[in-house]
Every structure is written in structure tokens, then in C-alpha cells.
Amino acid sequence: MVNTYGKKVSALSVPERLLLGPGPSNSHPLVLQALANQPVGHLDPYYIDLMAEVQALLRHVWQTENRLTLPMSGTGSAAMEATIANIVEPGDTVLVGIKGYFGNRLADMASRYQAKVQTIEKSWGEVFSIEELEQALNNYRPSVLALVHAETSTGVCQPMDGVGDLCRKYNCLLVLDTVTSLGSVPVFLDQWKVDLAYSCSQKGLSCPPGLGPFTMNKRAEEKLKNRKGKVPNWYLDVSLLNKYWGSDRVYHHTAPVNMNFGIRESLRLLIDEGLENSWKRHIKNANLLWSGLEKLGLELHVDEAYRLPTLTTVKIPDGVDGKAFSLHLLNSFGVEIGGGLGELAGKVWRIGLMGYNSKKENVDKILNLFDTELSRFKS
Ligand SMILES: *Cc1c(COP(=O)(O)O)cnc(C)c1O
Numbered sequence: 001m002v003n004t005y006g007k008k009v010s011a012l013s014v015p016e017r018l019l020l021g022p023g024p025s026n027s028h029p030l031v032l033q034a035l036a037n038q039p040v041g042h043l044d045p046y047y048i049d050l051m052a053e054v055q056a057l058l059r060h061v062w063q064t065e066n067r068l069t070l071p072m073s074g075t076g077s078a079a080m081e082a083t084i085a086n087i088v089e090p091g092d093t094v095l096v097g098i099k100g101y102f103g104n105r106l107a108d109m110a111s112r113y114q115a116k117v118q119t120i121e122k123s124w125g126e127v128f129s130i131e132e133l134e135q136a137l138n139n140y141r142p143s144v145l146a147l148v149h150a151e152t153s154t155g156v157c158q159p160m161d162g163v164g165d166l167c168r169k170y171n172c173l174l175v176l177d178t179v180t181s182l183g184s185v186p187v188f189l190d191q192w193k194v195d196l197a198y199s200c201s202q203k204g205l206s207c208p209p210g211l212g213p214f215t216m217n218k219r220a221e222e223k224l225k226n227r228k229g230k231v232p233n234w235y236l237d238v239s240l241l242n243k244y245w246g247s248d249r250v251y252h253h254t255a256p257v258n259m260n261f262g263i264r265e266s267l268r269l270l271i272d273e274g275l276e277n278s279w280k281r282h283i284k285n286a287n288l289l290w291s292g293l294e295k296l297g298l299e300l301h302v303d304e305a306y307r308l309p310t311l312t313t314v315k316i317p318d319g320v321d322g323k324a325f326s327l328h329l330l331n332s333f334g335v336e337i338g339g340g341l342g343e344l345a346g347k348v349w350r351i352g353l354m355g356y357n358s359k360k361e362n363v364d365k366i367l368n369l370f371d372t373e374l375s376r377f378k379s
Contacts, residue, residue: 017330018357020366021338022152022311023180024202024209025354027262031207034265039257043249047257051245054260057267058213061182061275062197064189068238069215070245071263073256076179076200078236079212081109083175083196085233086216087144087223090114095142095172097133100124101153101341102177106146113232118142124154124343125313127306130162137170143223144173149187150180152203153341155302155313155350157185164193173220179203182213183270184282184310184354195220201259204282204310206355207266210259214238266355282309285358289351292367296374301348310358313340313348319379322349328377329369337366 019026040047051070058069072079084106088094094115096107099122111117120136122128128147137145145167149158160176167174173195178187184204189197196216201207216224216238224231224239231237235253243250270278286309290300293314301313316322322339326349329335338350351366353359 016334018335018362018365019352020357020362021336021352022350023200023352023354025204025206025352025357027202027208028206028266028269028356030269031262031266034261035208035258037258037261042255042257043251047255047260048249050260050264051255054264054267055245057264057271058215061267061270062178062187062189062213062215063191064215064217066189066215066217068217068221068242069213070241071201071260072198072212072214072236072241073210073253073259074212075202075209076198076212077105079198079200079214080106080177080179081233082212082214082236082238083198083216084109084113084115084146085236086231086238087173087175087196087220088113088115089227089229091116092144093118093140093142094144094146095120095136095140097128097145097147097158098122099126099128099154099156099158100148100151102148102151102179103146104342106148106175106177110144110146115144125156125301125303127156127158130166133163134166137166137172141170142172144175146175146177148177150178150185150308150310152180152311152350154344155308155311156306157181157308159306160192160194167195168193173223180308180310180354183275184278184358185308186279189215190217201263201266203352203354205263205266206269206357207259207262210256211263213263282353282358285353285360285363286310286312288360288363289353289367292363293370296367296370298370301344310352310354312351312353313344314351315348316346317374317378320374320377322346325349325374325377328373332373333369335366335369
């Protein structure tokens, strides 16, 4: 036999990192402990009880009573695709609000499911006003409006007051990306009249990447039930998945059992802290970061009224090589921060304080690094 690898395989040795970028964020140590259990069977009565707990805990953090609430096997993008795949039929008009990278991804996905995609756009760092949304709904009369609540590429939080009522008035479903808000920024899904939403495990929930929480309400279920054809994605078809997550308990795919141990532990920790306490902790630490950066003479990209507590965009000062600076933080200190995407490429750094990582000692650490290290990168 030929050893195609060509040498002895060394044991895994993962470097220690403090993940203060756009995600993943560090996991809570108790979540890591939960993951380290032996798996149980995916139809084991113990596991079936655990599934129901995960669903109930997710309903709480989303503030929803939606029956169809479950973690998709896959990352946030899988759950994003699940929202589109289940309710978009060929020829449906889908209106996507694009004010950053993830709006573009939603539009791309909707087009792959043969939607007629219409877009409303804002520059990266701004939000949509209710008037702008109403005008677009009136113009395009879509069957779906898709918005990103917390735009991780820009650090903006879209205000949701009145948006759900507008969608009911114009008879369309509202899809909301809560990937960087769930658990760390107030989200009131039912009160906001959001019809479908999704998130991920690795940002505000302090878990490794691998699960994509998904939820849909009765209005969305109705659209799914009345489809003319099958959902054009077998893996993400909620009508099939619900035969496993609902009372039938029919095999669909082998659940990533350990990831569900992990998310159950992360949701337990979140509810133990208190959802509102978590929201308060995130805004408190974000405020410390914002004032600290400004004290160092740095400028923030987003207007304070729309700033996202979980993700801060900081303008890279003139003459500084932003990439070289973040690489220096990673190589010399094991601290990861992100760079800009799209319109903001080369213009901003992105600093994340999400879930387990939103704590004062991390704010102090990153501020201290900006204070002592940045001057070496100024020309
Ligand atoms: C991270 C992110 C996603 C995608 O999630 P993955 O887990 O990377 O697949 C979608 N939307 C937003 C706003 C995100 O920040």
C-alpha cells in the first residue's frame, strides 16, 4: 500500500484563539464538555426528549410559539436556504432588502429557486426606513420580503417596528435573518409578526458551527401546504423533517446528535443567565468597546442609533494596512478580528463580541492591543 499522505500524521494540535471577528465565536467550555459525550442513537427515547427540549428552548430565545421550530443540520446558510426552499415557488416575486453581504446571498438563493427577485438597496452601513420598505412593497407586490436583522458585514441592526404589519397589509411573508442577533440582541419574533426566521449556532449561542436554528409560523406553513410541487430540496424540506421532529419520529437523516447536545447546553446557559440579562450584557460590553475605540481616536462606521452590539465596524485609519494589522494580532497574540467585505473591503475592521465572548476582559484585551500595536502600522 502507498502512503499517499507521505509522512507520519501528527496528532491534532489546535492553536488557542480568541475569536473576536464576525464568527465563529468561542464556545462556552460547558458546551464543549457537552459535545464530548458519546453519541446516543438518533431515535433513542433520551434523544427524542432532548429534541423537544431544544425546540422549546429555541422558541423561548426567539420569543415565538411557532410549532415548526427546529435546528437544521448545517450552518446558518442551510437554515437560510431552508426558509427560501420551503416557501418560494417558481415565479414568486421575492423582494430582498440588500444593505450588506447577506442580503446578496438571500437574493442569490431566491433566484436559484426560480423566484422573480426584486431588490431594494441601501449603502453598507445604513438601514431601511419603514417608508422605503412600504414603497418597495407597493411597487413590487412580492409574496415574500426577506430582510437581515443583524447585518454582520456592516454592523447594522435593522429596526423592525411596523415591518410585520406592512407585510400583512401587502399580503406577503416576512423572512428575517437573525443569525447575529439571536440570544444577544432583542428579538421578538411573534410580536414583530415575522413569518420565518433562521440563525446559527456559532455566533450569539456560544456553540461551534454546525446547526442552523429555523422557525416558521402558521402563515408560512399554509404557503408550504399549498405548494403546487414538491419542495425542490430534499434535505431541507420541512414537511419531511417534521415527520422526524414532530410526533411521527420517522427517520429522515441521522441527526448530528452531539451538536444537539451542544446547543441544548448553550440554550440552557442562556436561559440560566436570563435572555434579557444576556441582551444587557451585550450592549454594556459593546458600549465599553465603542467608547474605548473612540478614546483611541478611531472612528466607528455605523451611526450609534443603528449599531449592532454583537459586531462593530471600525474605520481603518488612512495609511494603515488593515490586513497586516489583523494578521499581526492573530500571529502574535492569537486574537482574531475580521476585515471588511464588499463595499467595505479594505475600509473597516470587524470586531465581534458575541455570546460567551461578550465580556469586559475581552473588551479590555482588544482595546489594549489597538492601543499598543496599531501605531506600528501607521506610516
Ligand atoms: C454568518 C451569517 C450567515 C451565514 O451563516 P453560516 O453559519 O456562515 O452559514 C448568514 N447571515 C448572517 C447575517 C450571518 O452573519
